[in-house]
Amino acid sequence: xxxxxxQPPRQYKLAPQSELRVEVLxxxxxxxxxxxxxxxxxxxxxxxxxWVPVPPRxxxxxxxxxxxxxxxxxxxxxxxxxxxxxxxxxxxxxxxLDARRARxxxxxxxxxxxxxxxxxxxxVVGPTDSGKSTLCKMLLxxxxxxxxxxxxVDLDIGQGSITIPGCISASPIEKPxxxxxxxxxxxxxxxxxxxxxxxxxxDVYKVLMKELAKTLEKQFSGNAExxxxxxxxxxxxxxxxxxxxxxxxxxxxFKANVVLxxxxxxxxxxxxxxxxxxxxxxxVKLHKSEGVVLxxxxxxxxxxxxxxxxxxxxxxxxxxxxSNIVNFSDVSVYKIGGGHQAPRSALPIGAExxxxxxxxxxxxxxxxxxxxxxxxxxxxxxDEIISSNIAGFIHVTDVDIQxxxxxxxxxxxxxxxxxxxxxxxxxxxxx
Ligand code: ATP
Numbered sequence: 001x002x003x004x005x006x007q008p009p010r011q012y013k014l015a016p017q018s019e020l021r022v023e024v025l026x027x028x029x030x031x032x033x034x035x036x037x038x039x040x041x042x043x044x045x046x047x048x049x050x051w052v053p054v055p056p057r058x059x060x061x062x063x064x065x066x067x068x069x070x071x072x073x074x075x076x077x078x079x080x081x082x083x084x085x086x087x088x089x090x091x092x093x094x095x096x097l098d099a100r101r102a103r104x105x106x107x108x109x110x111x112x113x114x115x116x117x118x119x120x121x122x123x124v125v126g127p128t129d130s131g132k133s134t135l136c137k138m139l140l141x142x143x144x145x146x147x148x149x150x151x152x153v154d155l156d157i158g159q160g161s162i163t164i165p166g167c168i169s170a171s172p173i174e175k176p177x178x179x180x181x182x183x184x185x186x187x188x189x190x191x192x193x194x195x196x197x198x199x200x201x202x203d204v205y206k207v208l209m210k211e212l213a214k215t216l217e218k219q220f221s222g223n224a225e226x227x228x229x230x231x232x233x234x235x236x237x238x239x240x241x242x243x244x245x246x247x248x249x250x251x252x253x254f255k256a257n258v259v260l261x262x263x264x265x266x267x268x269x270x271x272x273x274x275x276x277x278x279x280x281x282x283x284v285k286l287h288k289s290e291g292v293v294l295x296x297x298x299x300x301x302x303x304x305x306x307x308x309x310x311x312x313x314x315x316x317x318x319x320x321x322x323s324n325i326v327n328f329s330d331v332s333v334y335k336i337g338g339g340h341q342a343p344r345s346a347l348p349i350g351a352e353x354x355x356x357x358x359x360x361x362x363x364x365x366x367x368x369x370x371x372x373x374x375x376x377x378x379x380x381x382x383d384e385i386i387s388s389n390i391a392g393f394i395h396v397t398d399v400d401i402q403x404x405x406x407x408x409x410x411x412x413x414x415x416x417x418x419x420x421x422x423x424x425x426x427x428x429x430x431x
Contacts, residue, residue: 007074009073010072011035014068014070015064016067017065017085017088018063018064018081018085019061019063019291020061020062020072020079021060021078021079021080021081022061022062023077023078024057025056025057025075025077026056029053030074031051031072032051032073033051034048034068035069036069038065038066040062040063041061041179042060042061042141042177043137043140043141043142046062055315061289093286097120097139097143101119101148104117104118104119104227104228105117108227114221117224118227119229119230120231120258121255121257122139122231122256122258124136124139125260125262126261127237127264130292131262131288131292132234132237133159134289135260136154136161140173140176141173144175145176149174149225150173150232151226151229152231152232153169153212153231153234153254155235156234156236156237157195157196157198158197158236158304159303160234161234162188163188164308165307166193166195166373166426168193169190170216171187182315189215190389191211191212191389192377193208193336194335194423195426198243203358204336204337206246207358207386209249209250209253213253233256239267248275251275257282259281259282259283259284260284261285262288304426308373308428312395312409312411319411321395321411322413323407323408323409325408326406328365328404328406331365331406331421332382333365333374333423334360335363336385337358362382363423365399369406370398371396371397372396372423372424372425372426372427373426374393374421375392376392376394376416376417376420376421377391377418377420378417379418385420390422392410393410394408395408395428397409
């Protein structure tokens with residue numbers, strides 16, 4: 001492609017219920033402005049005035065319900081309009097969820113039980129690139145616009161949208177998701193799995209889901225408002241074999257009562273047979289948008305790397321991470337799920353050694369850790385690590401074996417909030 005040829009600012013007149021789809025280049029700024037009418041980007045309204053910068057590499061749709069003129073300024077990778085969108089179906093789904101929230105709130109006001117006062121727990125499933133994260137964003141933003149504070153739960157360790165990859169996390173959504181800043185990061189609840197792929201240790205993934213669900217359950221039991229608003233849960237695009245098993249596990253663990261299946265008839269049928277018949281869980285099939293951009297594995301790998309970079313440098317490259325040095329003896333690094341098994345000699349006679357997939361293993365600091373991400377645990381004792389959430393992340397930039405010193409960058413200055421660190425297979429190379 002080479003250097004981007006400049007493009008003059010241009011206006012698009014959008015008919016009601018149509019959208020302008022734009023792909024932003026990695027290094028050419030692009031901004032969008034509402035000229036007349038009303039329009040939204042994935043559920044968040046464009047302000048009536050002023051330019052909105054669109055983050056690099058993003059792929060967006062500016063959708064209008066009632067018609068709008070919008071202007072683009074800057075070079076894009078592609079841009080086109082379409083009047084074929086599943087938005088009416090999506091907003092109808094939102095309306096049904098909204099009615100359930102209202103019912104839950106009314107039940108709570110009348111002293112109803114935990115079940116009656118529980119709003120919808122929606123889980124969005126579907127193959128990769130079916131638009132799951134995007135639908136989650138829209139459902140959350142539409143709900144927040146009406147004053148609800150739903151909880152976003154992101155179980156996608158590959159392409160998650162709350163924090164860096166390798167995590168499962170949750171965050172309350174109190175206002176429509178910001179077009180530039182994304183999901184608010186003030187109070188995310190993060191559990192660290194440490195790999196972008198669940199098959200490395202599916203048991204740990206399941207245990208972490210359980211821990212997150214337990215914490216949310218506790219929060220909900222003391223907060224009728226967030227209980228009534230419910231959850232919107234994003235999942236991974238892996239829907240076969242172990243991936244399918246993990247979806248069933250997630251539905252059960254988070255007590256989902258609405259399953260939205262995007263773009264795959266077979267998955268919908270399977271889930272309907274598996275869960276709807278046995279319980280009052282609704283399994284609903286939804287069309288996928290043709291606007292969803294396909295991303296190959298190389299692109300995904302790159303995005304993961306950018307997400308890590310963003311954590312330290314900010315989306316707009318506006319943060320400066322702090323470099324720090326600690327002695328090996330100042331920190332303890334652990335790995336969850338060493339896969340090691342108890343030695344035969346330690347077992348009763350005749351017992352077969354079984355690997356404990358969630359076992360905590362102390363890791364020696366080595367040069368192998370350079371370029372990897374370590375999570376800083378809130379745990380006070382090592383045996384609390386698996387059940388504790390994460391304070392933040394550091395990136396190892398150097399390991400000096402001789403002087404026993406580890407150099408890292410962190411988003412904030414000062415001492416680490418904890419000396420207990422969790423190792424990962426997530427790497428990022430500073431360009
Ligand atoms: P994965 O399973 O890989 O996490 P996903 O199913 O969650 O993928 P999304 O992340 O929602 O898919 O969508 C993929 C990409 O397509 C995103 O960059 C998203 O912003 C973009 N996208 C979604 N809908 C549209 C649309 N209507 N027009 C343009 N781009 C879109």
